[in-house]
Amino acid sequence: MIKDFFILDFSYEVKGGLPIIYIWSIDRDGNRCIVMEKNFRPYFYALYDGDEKKIIENIKKLSRAESPITKVDIVQKKYFGNPVKALQIYTIIPTYIRIYREDVAKIKGVKEVLEADIRFYMRYSIDNDLKPFNWFEAEVEEIKTDDFRVKHVYELKKIINRYEGEVPDLRIISFSIEVYNKYGYPNPRRDPIILIGLWSKEGGIQLSTENKDDLKILREFVNYIISYDPDIIVGFNSNGFDWEYILERAKTVGVKLDLSRKIGAEISQGTYGHYSIIGRLNVDLIGFIMSLEEVKSKTLINVADYLGVLPKEKRTIVEWYDIPRYWDDESKRNIVKQYNLDNAKSIYLLGEIFLPFGEELSKITGLPLDQLSMASVGNRVEWLLIREAYKANELVPNKTEKEFEPYKGGLVIEPKAGIYEDVYVLDFSSMYPSIMIKFNIGPDTLVKGNCEDCWISPEVGHKFRKEPSGFYKIILEKLIEERKKIKEKMESVKNEYELRKLENRQRALKVLANAFYGYMGWYNARWYSREGAEAVTAWGRSILKSSVEIAKSLGFDVIYGDTDSIFVKGLSHNINKLIDKISESQGLEVRVDKHYKRVLFTENKKRYAGLLDNGKIDIVGFEAVRGDWCELAKDIQKHIIEKILVSGNINEAIKLVRSTIMKLRRGEYNIEDLVIWKSLEKDIDEYEVSAPHVIAAKKAIQAGYPITKGSRIGYVVVKGSGRVSDRVEPYFLVKEKNRVDIEYYVNNQIIPSALRILQPFGIKENMLKTSGTDILGFLSPSKKK
Structure with missing residues (x-):
């Protein structure tokens, strides 16, 4: 039969000596399903130099009965843009990749072993271009089994098509726990959970124990999860506290936390520190909220108040050290209960803000939402690069330990202290990504010897070939072009839901594109290039200096400048002329980012405050933020x-x-x-x-x-x-x-x-x-x- 499936997540297990990949999905009728892939096998690559037949023969000799090496193919690939021949080595059990990786690396003639650290289900999703929050059409055959908490289980026969479409009605719950900790910081072996607040679109419910015996509410928690059957469970610092506490507490009182859609599967801590609940997405919002620079003390109450989802004056607040005292006082116990429910509600409402953005990032990077929420920006970029590398037939470099090498950053022009009126902030749109594209910067385009047709960076003198386009340039152009088309489309879209979806998509594309420069200079990056990052900032400084001279030539005072923007004061009717002249001379897009009716500068750089046209006040660098x-x-x-x-x-x-x-x-x-x-x-x-x-x-x-x-x-x-x-x-x-x-x-x-x-x-x-x-x-x- 042919059916369409919306992808939530991936997992795998080894059963009967063979790996099975589970694609956790929702069908067109809203049924929760599993699509099982039984034929995909793990592999990795080896670069070699020497007697090809001898090397292959020695690799095959490493084969172990528990998971034999089934095939060694000679393949044509690219590595940092250069054509190479590689050996593609297949086995059966995914965990044996690690063993064979070490053994193959020791064989004479093998120069490097690659892609042995890509997780098995991610390898499958990359090779088959399947991403969470996307749809795929497939030929499947239904099978009967009682191993899962889903409506249908299918065996995959053939993937027919992949496409984006409407997100089905997802079941989402949030939760928050309160602990009776009379003797200091909560200890799960000693201190019981007294409340678990849960919130969904139907409203809130609360699990409570009056006698501090949490055996009952932990069982009720398990029953609630199974009966409500959420697709997404949302928490706030839940990976850092709630889940760890619940797991240890359940172990202490003897409750089995059988919460997964695979019956009997245990909750385990996975990649990036998130807790994995198989078949459900356990999303900790703290991973998204850490980028909210405007809120310095990122407590749930502060974040919910700042974003207006539940202002402080409209909710109950209890200090954590007062909870035991309030709980022991029956006249105040309901205050703690309301506090707990307000926390659960705040988390749910914050989820409505952050989850749609996370979904779009997940669609682009292919990283499941529960992992993506906890992954750094660098790791999010890297998974996008790994996917694009597969499409480009590029081998993925290994992660290697490198020491951080400092380099000069962006130009900052010292401010002139005082109060100024009618000030324009001119911003180079996506300056660093634009520089990377214009000058074809990347580790695969860097030339360390003589070069007749290269871009040469100012000050530092690093050289980058002009043709062909490098790996970074190709991907950045795709991201920027897609974002441009989305922004154009937004101008004609009237439907509010569709507009929000497009806004989250363009924001996700912008965040990823702007992160490429930082990723390139991140010493943990697979595609690391200190020379590339250093060249980008050198070009940035040169562009900013030239723009300042152009502004002065047109009669503008340059009050301040920082990395990719300059603050100018002059005749307003000349501002467009200034923008056009800078854009033409630098070959980069320049726009008015802000107009301050009045702006205040001290002598210190990166410290100013301005009154915007809409009456709002921007504060940068002062103690106020x-x-x-x-x-x-x-x-x-x-x-x-x-x-x-x-x-x-x-x-x-x-x-x-x-x-x-x-x-x-x-x-x-x-x-x-x-x-x-x-x-x-x-x-x-x-x-x-x-x-x-x-x-x-x-x-x-x-x-x-x-x-x-x-x-x-x-x-x-x-x-x-x-x-x-x-x-x-x-x-x-x-x-x-x-x-x-x-x-x-x-x-x-x-x-x-x-x-x-x-x-x-x-x-x-x-x-x-x-x-x-x-x-x-x-x-x-x-x-x-």
Whole structure:
């Protein structure tokens, strides 16, 4: 029979001595299905030099009875763009590839073993051009089995077609757990799970235990997953905490977590640290949210509040250290329950934002969504390259250990401090990808000797052949061309669903294209080229310098420049002329990225704030968007910026600082607003200097809260004598306001954060502390432009 299937995921197992690939799918009628591929076999390549017959004969001698070498073919391939002959070596059991890889590498005449580290089911999906969230049409035969929780099981006979189409109605749930941890950081061998909140399009449900016996709710959790049968399970830091805790807790109380669509299959930690639930996509949103630069403290509550899916004022908030106390108090127990449900709801609503974007990335890279969410941008790019390499008959290089070699980055033009009006930001659209295309940059086009027809990079002198097009150039041109067509199509699309889909697609293409330069300079990359990355930034600096000279020649003041953009002030009617002249001279697309009605610069590069035409304020580099100052310091700075940009009134900004200081001294503040957050970059024992956050972490550990490398620790500075480091306490141990050292916060947080903005205008510390001074009298007229 001929049927169409929408692909969710891939997995495989060895059964009866043969590998079987499972394509977890949904058919046109909405039935969950498996399509089984029984005929695909694992293989890898060997590059060789010498007696061909002898080498093949020696390879075949390595054959083992448990998984024999079934075939060795001579194939014509390319390696870094150069034609090569290779041996394609087949076996039966995928895990034996690792064994044969080592053995084959030792054979005389074998120069290099390649593609032995590509996972078996990914190898199959690449070779057959099958990608998650795409459809394929196939000839199949239905078989009967009770091994799976699906409607139909088919054996694949022949793939007929592959295509993109509408996404079927996916069943999606989110979940969040709460733990009763009265004695410090939760310990799954000791502390029970008291709540599991779940949310779906039907709303929320909650699994609860009143007597702290979580055997019952863990069983209910398993039953719920099986009965609801979700395609996607969404969590927030669920790979980093929830699943690890649930698994260990289930083991402790004796519950089998049989949640997969393959009956009896255990949950296991797979690639990139994600937990694999066979037949379902277990997606941890934290992998997408880490790229949300605007939110520095990426807690669920902060992210949901920033994106507006569940604002802080509309939800219940409980500090984690208060949960046991609230739970033991029957009058407050419902507060914890609502907090848990609000968490589950927030995760579900965040999923509605991030999953469609992830789906488009999955379609392009072919990486299953649960892995993609946790994979780095570099790894996402790499899987796209591996797929494109197969199509281009290119062999995939091995991952090798390399030391990072620093090189000069993009050009930054020092800003001129002051307030400016009517400023345009000119941006080179996708500058680095465009440079890579224009100058054919890549590891396969790099020429280290003499070259008669090469592009030669400025400053560093690296050479890249002009023809034929390199691997990077070919793929980047495809990505950029597809994105261009999608953006053109978006102009005529009226359907809101289709428009959102196209927006996510073009954004995914943009993210991947812009990541190519970073990938090329990433020392873990298979297609790594330090020379290529160095050449890109050298061309970028040259282009920016030339653009500055063009702007000046047309009468514009260049206030600031950074990597791929310049900030110019001049006659507005000349802006299009400037754009055209720069575009023509550089051969790159230039556009107005932003127009600031008013913009504020200090003397520091990468630190400015501007008022946009729509009334929104852009803040770059100040403490207002950094995570290592207390919230009050960040808020005061943000409000200073707003007052200056909206009204231009410095005096009002000064009054605000003074008022804040007075309120602090009167005790009109929340302790939470004074918490300073820092991350532990090393294990506690590795720190030689007793920095405040290290001391706070040690005190937290002494109080029963294990803190490890990578943890964020929040602390408050309290009254006392000696160094600041000796006067810090973990924030959750400070309950009384009279313990807080207010003068520390005035002198080391509020005043410094305010002066970051005000100092270039001649404002000094004593002016912020002195009541009644006419601040405007201190301003130098030359500072305002």
